[in-house]
Structure formats: C-alpha cells, structure tokens
Amino acid sequence: MRDVAVIGIGMTNFGELWEQSLRSIWVEAALAAMKDAGVDYIDSFYVGCMSGGLFVGQEHLGSMLADYLGVCPVPGTRVESACASGSVAFRLGFMEVASGMSDIVLVSGVEKMTDVSGDEATYALATAADQEYEGFHGITFPGLYAMIARAHMAKFGTTRKQLAQVAVKNHANGALNPHAQYPFSITVDEVLNSVKVAEPLRILDCSPITDGAAAAVLCPLDRVKEFSQKSVIRISGSGHASDTIALHSRKDITSLAAVEVAGKKAYAMAGVGPKDIDFAEVHDCFTIAELCILEALGFVEPGQSGPATEQGKTARDGAFPINPSGGLKSKGHPVGASGVAQIVECVEQLRGEAGKRQLKKARRALAQNMGGSGGSSLVHILEVV
C-alpha cells in the first residue's frame, strides 16, 4: 500500500444557500480543492451524499457532477452512509490512491437540504434510522439522541448543563470560522431555555439543516512536490465500522461501538493512541453525541466526558481541543458533506492556516464522522510529515 497525502482542500460557505443548487455548490468546492492542490486534472472522484433523491430529487450524481465539473469521461462514484457519507468518499479515495489504481483523486461531499420544507427534511433524515421499527412509531433523530442522553445522564450522572457546555464551546469556536452557518457565541442559559425538540434535548443541542459542499484532493506521498509546496499532510490511519441500525438493538445505549471499533482500527494503522492526538473534529450532530464520541475514542473514560467538557479540557485552549471548526453545531451540518468538511478543518489546522482558530499544537489530527444513531462510523488520522 502506498502512502497517501492530502494536497488540496476546498469548501463552500455553510448555510441556507437559496441562490445556489446542489451542482453549483459541489463544483465550487471541487474547483477550490483542485486550485489549492495545484492540479488541473483528476483521475477519478468520489462524492458522499446522503439523499440527493429526497432533498432535491436528483440521483446519478457521478454523472451529473462529472459533467458540471467538465471532466467527463473521468469516473465519478456517489456513496451513501447517511451522515457519514462524506468520510466514506474520503476513505474510498484513500484506498484507490493507496492501491495504485489512480494517482489524483478528488474526494468530496455535498448536501442541499433547504430546497424542501422542514417536515420533508425531517423525513429524509429519519431514513437513516430503522424505518419499519423506529420511524414507524414516530421517533425522530433528535428523539434517538435524546434517548441516548437520558440513558447517559442516568448511568453516569451527566448533567443538562454539561450537555449545554458542548454547544457553547462549539459556538465559541464557530464564531471564528468564516464558513460557519451560525458564527456567533451562545450561553448555557440560552441553551437551557431554548425550544424543546425531544426531551431532554432542545433546539440549541441540535445541529442545523444546512446546504454545503466540501472537497479534498489526494495523491501519492511521493508525488506531492510535483503539485504543492504547502505542508505535506499524510493520511496515517483510517478505520470504518458498522453497528445495528436500530438504537434499541444495542447492548449498551450509552456507548457507540462503531465509533470505538473505527477508532481502534485507525489508531492501529497510524501506530498511535488517543494521547498522541493533538486535536479532533468529531460528529457533534447533537450535544450528547460529542460526549459519547469522546468516550468511544478513548479521550476520556466512560462517564467522564461531561466533567471534562465542563472543565474546559475540550476547548480551543484546553488539553485536547475538540471541534475547533465549530463542529456540526455551529459550522452547520450538510449531512453528506460534513465528513469531508472535518478533513478540511484538520488540514487547515495542520498547515497553520486556520487564522483566528489556529491551535498552538497541531501536528496530528483525528476526524470522526458518524451515520444515523451510530450505525456507521469512520475515523481518520492525519499528520504533518
């Protein structure tokens, strides 16, 4: 297997992009990544998209996006793993370059969520749960994470305030991110008094509905200098795992087994452990998700994520900064794009190009992306060579 580097990154602003279409935001991100990489061609591309069909009535993205990027007959592949679609695209591109099949591969994610009503978006997102035995009874995604939150609070004594602190911390980071959908700070009181969505979760515990696209260009490590003079970023670890689609089928509702397994695989490939990671971008689709992920990835012991967050350990100036980009909560969550947008943030930080968000220590990064209530997850580790 060849070593693989990320040589280019690009993303659109995240938000309600009413004047733009799915194809236009994707092409914008792809062109930005190719320009950043210094390449004027690609051998193939992957695009993660959860539901072009339900959000804009468009499938066959491999063809349409190749067409609108002006690269036909280059092969394009659309992949789906709910909210983890973007990082599946990233992993497949990594595998294609590592295997020697291709040299220059564009990996990307896109979701155009605001062309449908809130009800239709809720329905589209709910398809990531078990439609026949969860959705049938009226559960929603916030509802599934709310049930995880209640179980976590009962088992470990995690508090409502600690959950709120996740959103407050991520908004403080996102306030410094020019791409963020909600680039402003919020307070614990605002979270605790916001509208109820699915008890005990409130609207400010939830990531928003977002339009956006993100892309990266990969190439073999030994060819980087032909294209780019920027810091060389190597993909040192990749892990991917599944779990039951229904939350109720899990042995332990408070732990995310797919995240744990994907993390262990990525750590093993990179030859490192959680203590060697300088910072991480994780899938905070709901505040409770970030807490469970910190435990599954071994950053803290089970039950310690709430106190660690409350003590500021996950803040930008803390012991292990989590979601310096603002996370899905503040930056926005265009579901298929989020996994690749995490990679964009990791690379900006590792290059020292993150502006006001720049972390002091950024040599090795971890990105964790997740589908559904934890039914699929991917973990990638990137490091400065």
Next chain:
Amino acid sequence: MSVPRIWRETPQRYRLEAGKCTKCGKVHYPPRLICDVCRSQDFEKVTVSDEATIVTFTVIHTPPSQFKDQAPYAIAVVETKDGLRSTFQVADSDGSDLEIGTKVRLQFRMIQQEGEAGVIAYGHKASIV
C-alpha cells in the same frame, strides 16, 4: 406508506410475533433470516411478552408530519419480560409520569394515519401499568 408495506409486517406488528433461534435461543423481533449471534438459520415462531419496562425515553415536540396531531408524545425503548428490546410510543403520557424502569404493558393501538382518507397503520404502544 403503501398497503403492501403495512400488510407484510402485520404478524409482528399486530401479534408481536418474533423468531426464536433454535440453536442459541436468541429472540429476534422482527424475525430475521440469520441469527447475528450463532449464524443459525433455524427459527421457531414465538410471541413476545407484552410485559415490559422502560429502558430510556424521550418526549417528541417536533414530530414527523404523520404524527403532528399526537405531539407532544412520549416514546421509549422498552425491554420485555423475555429480554427483548424495541421502540414503542407510550400511550396517554406526556413523559412527566415516566422514569427509567417504569413498568408498561404493550397494547394494540392505532399508530399512524396517512392523509384524510389514508391507510391506517396499527401496531403496539406501551401503556403504564
């Protein structure tokens, strides 16, 4: 939701039928073709107990469109007396009378209805004992 889609699930939704693995004994609800514990493909039909306790729950304030007229409603992961876990609404509850461990009984109820003349889907809801 199409008629065949509702109709083909009636054994498990109406009668709580499950598949019990004849090799390792794990009960699968809904039934499936292969056991995820022992890989056996031999099952016998059993009926899930209607006595259950609440494992965790939430109260939905922003529901999917077909549940709009029921909101806010409570929904829970319950564990039946025979150790099986699944998701059910808790009937006639706004959540304030629920705790983890609350005893419930599964009862045959209307679950959802599509549009004004739409198909009515039935199944089970949990009810506080």
